Amino acid sequence: MKVLFTASEMYPLIKTGGLADVAYSLPRALAQAGADVKIVLPAYHELLKKVESFRIIGWLQIEGVSQAHKARIIEVQDSGYDVPIWLVDIPQLFCRPGNPYSSPEGYDWPDNAERYASFSRAVAALAIDAAGTGWAADVVHSNDWQTGLVPAFLSQEKRALTKIFTIHNLAYGGHYSHEEFNQLKLPWEWWSHEAMEFYNGFSMLKAGIVFSDHVTTVSPTYAREICTPEYGYGFEGLLRSRQHKLTGILNGIDTDDWDPSSDPHIPVHYSAGQKDVVASKRKNRQALLKALGANSRQQRNAAPVLGFIGRLVEQKGIDLLLHAIPRLLKETNARFVVLGSGQSDYEQRLAALAEQSPDRVYLHIGYSEALAHLVEAGADLFLMPSRFEPCGLNQMYSLRYGTPPVVHQTGGLADTVSHATEQTILEGSGNGFVFEDQHPDALVNAIVEALALRSRQKLWKQLVNNAMQEENDWSGSARQYLELYKQYQP
Ligand code: ADP
Ligand code: GLC
Numbered sequence: 001m002k003v004l005f006t007a008s009e010m011y012p013l014i015k016t017g018g019l020a021d022v023a024y025s026l027p028r029a030l031a032q033a034g035a036d037v038k039i040v041l042p043a044y045h046e047l048l049k050k051v052e053s054f055r056i057i058g059w060l061q062i063e064g065v066s067q068a069h070k071a072r073i074i075e076v077q078d079s080g081y082d083v084p085i086w087l088v089d090i091p092q093l094f095c096r097p098g099n100p101y102s103s104p105e106g107y108d109w110p111d112n113a114e115r116y117a118s119f120s121r122a123v124a125a126l127a128i129d130a131a132g133t134g135w136a137a138d139v140v141h142s143n144d145w146q147t148g149l150v151p152a153f154l155s156q157e158k159r160a161l162t163k164i165f166t167i168h169n170l171a172y173g174g175h176y177s178h179e180e181f182n183q184l185k186l187p188w189e190w191w192s193h194e195a196m197e198f199y200n201g202f203s204m205l206k207a208g209i210v211f212s213d214h215v216t217t218v219s220p221t222y223a224r225e226i227c228t229p230e231y232g233y234g235f236e237g238l239l240r241s242r243q244h245k246l247t248g249i250l251n252g253i254d255t256d257d258w259d260p261s262s263d264p265h266i267p268v269h270y271s272a273g274q275k276d277v278v279a280s281k282r283k284n285r286q287a288l289l290k291a292l293g294a295n296s297r298q299q300r301n302a303a304p305v306l307g308f309i310g311r312l313v314e315q316k317g318i319d320l321l322l323h324a325i326p327r328l329l330k331e332t333n334a335r336f337v338v339l340g341s342g343q344s345d346y347e348q349r350l351a352a353l354a355e356q357s358p359d360r361v362y363l364h365i366g367y368s369e370a371l372a373h374l375v376e377a378g379a380d381l382f383l384m385p386s387r388f389e390p391c392g393l394n395q396m397y398s399l400r401y402g403t404p405p406v407v408h409q410t411g412g413l414a415d416t417v418s419h420a421t422e423q424t425i426l427e428g429s430g431n432g433f434v435f436e437d438q439h440p441d442a443l444v445n446a447i448v449e450a451l452a453l454r455s456r457q458k459l460w461k462q463l464v465n466n467a468m469q470e471e472n473d474w475s476g477s478a479r480q481y482l483e484l485y486k487q488y489q490p
Contacts, residue, residue, distance in 0.1 A: 001485060003030060004137035006040045006123045008100055008116065008146035010085075012369075013047045016099050017311060018251070018393045019144060019168050022218070025254045027083045029478035035485075038135065040126060042119050043074060043089035045096055052078045054087070058131030062090065062121050065114045065183045069093065071122050073131050088122040100146075113176040116146040116204065117184045124153035127161060137161055139485045145174025148208030152190065155211045162488040164481075165212035167205070169390050170226050170233045171315060174204030199234065209238060213488045214245045216481075218391035219412035223248030231388055249481060250415055251391040252474030258376070258397050260468075265373035270402070272468035277402050278461060281377065288378030291371065292337060292362040303333040304454060306447065307379030307403065309372050309394055312342030312350070317385030317408060322349050323440035324385075324447070325361065331444075332451055335360045337379060339371055376401040381433075381450055385443045389413045395432070396472040402464040405432040406446050416472065420453065420463050431467040 007023035009015055023039065031037045041047065058073040069090045076085040088094075093115045098104045101112060109115065120142075127150075129136040139162040142150040151163035181191060181202050190196050196207040209215050217223045225231040227240045239246060261271040267287045270280035286299040306328075310316045321338075328334050338350055338361070347365050354363040364371055376382070382398035382405040391412030395405040404420065407413035413434075420430030433450045435442040454460050 001035050001139060002135065002137050003035045003037045003139045003141060004040060004127050005037055005141045006147045006150060007143040008042065010039060010041055013050050014044055014100060021254065021393055022251055025252065025474050026478060029474035030481065031083050033478050033482055035482060038084045038086055040086040040088065040123050042094045043087035044094050044100055051076050057133050060122055060125050060131050062118050063185055064118055069118055073126065086126065088119055090118060093118055113180045113184060117149055120147055120149035121153055123147065123150045127154060128157055128159055138489065139164060142208060144168050145172055145205040148174055148204035151211035152207045160490045162485055163212040164484065165208035165215050167215065167217040170235060173233060175201050177201050206238065209242060214484055215242060216247050216249050218251045219415045220248035221414045222390045222411040225411060249477050250412060251393065252477045253393055253396045253472050255473045258400055260377055260401050263373055263377065265370045266377040272465060277464055281402060284374065284378040288337065288374045291374060292364060298359055303335055304380040304451060305335045305337055305378065306381045306383055307337045307375040308383045309339045309375055312340045312346040315387055317387050318346045320385040320440050320443050321383065324443045325353055327444050328447060329357055329360055332448065334451065337362045337375055339364045339368065339375055341365050341367060376403055379403050380454065381406055384413060386410060386413060387438055399431055399467040399470045399472065402468045404450065404463055404467050406450055407432060407434055408438060409434050409436050422459060425459055425463045425466060428466055430463060431470060
């Protein structure tokens with residue numbers, strides 16, 4: 001089965017969030033399960049800089065706004081990747097500094113509609129081998145709004161192929177205006193509620209939902225949540241009417257990159273079942289604190305460290321964290337390590353907390369893969385109070401690193417973390433701490449409960465072991481995707 005997998009980012013070439021991790025791991029898992037997979041991405045400036053070498057495999061003429069674009073199709077030649085990577089190279093649209101979606105100053109590129117519509121046109125053309133590469137797809141799997149138009153363009157083709165669309169985050173709908181719809185020269189009949197029109201504008205995410213054969217999202221709980229007004233961002237009615245073609249398939253994690261027994265970013269390796277896991281983690285905690293500038297007394301201090309890694313945006317429950325930290329500083333001996341970047345008001349409020357309690361709140365604003373690994377290994381608890389979380393990867397990394405996560409009961413967090421009590425720990429199911437209410441008190445209570453359990457050493461060891469035993473690799477999910485692809489084969 002020939003699968004063309006497309007997304008707007010892929011680790012480690014270009015990444016802003018978990019989509020990039022999925023775009024790296026899932027195609028590899030599909031290939032390992034026997035599929036003939038190719039990944040196609042835009043040839044961003046940042047990405048091209050990281051590629052060893054490449055060869056040109058074809059050219060396409062792509063409709064644009066004020067002009068047609070000549071797209072060079074490139075195949076990456078890099079021994080580091082086992083799945084072939086194709087790039088759509090349109091320098092006018094993708095050769096710019098900054099992240100995929102915004103300028104270095106943080107503003108969305110004003111031509112994002114054209115950038116991703118053109119990219120999606122190119123992907124659809126590659127799927128039917130309009131570039132003459134000698135390879136045509138049976139299945140096209142697109143992800144999030146940036147590639148939402150791919151199934152729409154494919155619906156215009158005579159050749160029937162399977163169109164799968166995955167929603168990673170409904171909060172980003174790819175919403176554009178009627179004017180932009182016209183500029184993109186999309187077929188007039190697509191301006192309709194049955195197609196992609198959405199509250200006086202249009203949505204590329206809606207196009208993905210409507211024109212694909214099947215829609216998946218990244219956890220079973222999120223698949224249910226998005227059919228409700230609370231989580232649906234206005235798409236709930238549409239999704240309810242498409243429930244027959246909506247499935248939640250939980251993401252996996254890359255168990256090679258995230259492996260505490262061999263992780264090059266951590267000084268002391270350890271693995272599940274080993275006697276001295278807690279002691280190894282303590283040494284990693286010291287290294288983590290050292291990396292964040294703590295003095296040697298602070299490094300040796302036995303007080304627990306609570307870690308957070310993520311985009312500093314409302315989704316991640318940063319406001320809950322900002323309310324909880326001052327209370328926990330007063331009422332417990334907990335310390336905090338926060339790694340992230342995002343909204344400047346959140347960054348500033350976290351910086352103020354770190355300034356007030358420099359020996360208890362450690363903050364690193366920015367993006368650092370290496371530090372992320374060290375946080376997972378060195379923290380005693382991992383905090384994920386997300387208001388919503390389609391899947392979430394960090395809680396799964398935490399489990400694998402024996403760092404029980406404290407999570408809000410939502411989306412993929414609810415599907416991967418089970419609340420620990422003495423009983424569930426002994427039964428082998430308790431692996432973290434789950435709170436229900438989206439309220440700082442609920443987060444504080446869950447943390448206080450976790451800290452109390454941590455003082456019962458034997459029970460805590462068992463909890464850490466339960467967490468590390470969880471199998472969250474990609475193999476099971478890749479099998480589910482392959483089953484789904486097969487269901488729709490003509
Ligand atoms: P989302 O995609 O909503 O941001 P996920 O939990 O699915 O959330 O994935 C986030 C990914 O990005 C994880 O791999 C996480 O480790 C990584 N990440 C987020 N922020 C940072 C950061 N500041 N430094 C390093 N890694 C980060
Ligand atoms: C999105 C979601 C996150 C999910 C990731 C990968 O960014 O916010 O929950 O893990 O996509 O699917």
